[in-house]
Amino acid sequence: MTATATVHQSEECLLRPGNTNCGGCGMSVGLTMLGRALAEAGDTCTLVIPACCGIVTAGAFPTTSYAVPTIATTFASSAAVASGVASIRDLNDEPGQVICWAGDGGTYDIGLATLSAAAERNENIIYICYDNEIYGNTGGQRSSATPVGARTSTTPSGKTENKKDIMSIMAAHRIPYAATLSVAHPEDFAHKISTALATHGMRFLLLHSPCPTGWKSEPGDSVDLVRLAVASGLFPLYEVHDGARYRINVESDGADPAEYFHRQRRFAPEEIDLRMTRRACADRVQRLRALAERHPIDG
Numbered sequence: 332m333t334a335t336a337t338v339h340q341s342e343e344c345l346l347r348p349g350n351t352n353c354g355g356c357g358m359s360v361g362l363t364m365l366g367r368a369l370a371e372a373g374d375t376c377t378l379v380i381p382a383c384c385g386i387v388t389a390g391a392f393p394t395t396s397y398a399v400p401t402i403a404t405t406f407a408s409s410a411a412v413a414s415g416v417a418s419i420r421d422l423n424d425e426p427g428q429v430i431c432w433a434g435d436g437g438t439y440d441i442g443l444a445t446l447s448a449a450a451e452r453n454e455n456i457i458y459i460c461y462d463n464e465i466y467g468n469t470g471g472q473r474s475s476a477t478p479v480g481a482r483t484s485t486t487p488s489g490k491t492e493n494k495k496d497i498m499s500i501m502a503a504h505r506i507p508y509a510a511t512l513s514v515a516h517p518e519d520f521a522h523k524i525s526t527a528l529a530t531h532g533m534r535f536l537l538l539h540s541p542c543p544t545g546w547k548s549e550p551g552d553s554v555d556l557v558r559l560a561v562a563s564g565l566f567p568l569y570e571v572h573d574g575a576r577y578r579i580n581v582e583s584d585g586a587d588p589a590e591y592f593h594r595q596r597r598f599a600p601e602e603i604d605l606r607m608t609r610r611a612c613a614d615r616v617q618r619l620r621a622l623a624e625r626h627p628i629d630g
């Protein structure tokens with residue numbers, strides 16, 4: 332469903348000006364980068380979006396913030412709806428990508444069953460999870476992507492469980508392509524979108540998406556925060572082919588994750604075990620390096 336744009340649009344504009352996203356929202360930057368990468372490849376897409384900030388920002392019919400056809404789905408069905416739309420497109424030999432754009436609540440939690448089913452069937456879709464580590468548009472409840480120690484409206488004293496490792500879950504499905512994205516690394520972002528566009532079958536991309544409202548951070552700090560997450564090993568940038576071959580795209584430089592926590596009021600300093608966090612970052616990076624050395628993409 333599309334509606335008439337009332338402002339001039341450049342071809343690469345996927346998210347139109349005047350949308351309702353908060354200032355400093357990583358999702359806005361991610362959609363802009365995605366639009367540019369699609370335009371550069373001469374490709375286009377249909378968006379499939381479950382309940383999340385991403386569909387709130389679409390606005391009310393007959394106007395929309397999206398410059399492409401957009402289907403709003405229930406949480407549980409987004410990967411299934413995207414699979415159906417992609418099958419019809421392929422049967423009719425139609426151009427364009429079907430891109431599921433979903434939050435962490437819709438991906439790690441409520442939509443995981445149909446996401447897993449689509450991955451197992453190797454459906455010809457691109458699934459992008461913008462992970463703001465919270466149920467953003469319903470008031471900031473915890474999700475299974477929320478990191479340990481983060482205070483949310485349902486974990487007021489800090490979450491006690493670790494963030495779910497969705498990348499390992501998706502890699503275990505042996506899908507053709509899975510990768511992590513950061514808005515702090517636009518060239519890497521563009522490279523991975525272009526790889527995804529050139530790959531057939533199920534593609535899963537995980538975007539670390541700053542959310543000043545939920546993270547209780549300054550909107551102007553958003554890009555710095557996710558850059559720190561990459562540099563410290565909290566959110567490594569890597570890609571996985573066929574669930575088996577790995578490549579680290581941006582090496583962690585061993586930056587101390589302390590600053591990442593200090594600049595967000597969702598974390599209470601006394602509840603963050605920095606020693607354990609540093610060890611977890613080092614372990615994560617070491618494990619990925621071992622995988623990339625033993626099973627390289629170019630090997």
Ligand SMILES: Cc1ncc(C[n+]2csc(CCOP(=O)(O)OP(=O)(O)O)c2C)c(N)n1
Pocket residue numbers: 382383384385406407433434435436437438441463465466467468469474
């Ligand atoms: C089955 C179902 N459960 C709960 C809701 C209420 N709900 C709407 S959006 C939302 C949070 C979505 O979180 P996420 O997917 O992370 O997206 P974000 O809001 O952070 O962008 C919830 C719980 C719903 N619409 N459907």
Ligand code: SF4
Pocket residue numbers: 351352353354355356357358384463467468541542543544545
């Ligand atoms: S609540 Fe967070 S994810 Fe939602 S629009 Fe605002 S900044 Fe973006």
Ligand SMILES: [Mg+2]
Pocket residue numbers: 434435436461462463464465466467
């Ligand atoms: Mg979310």
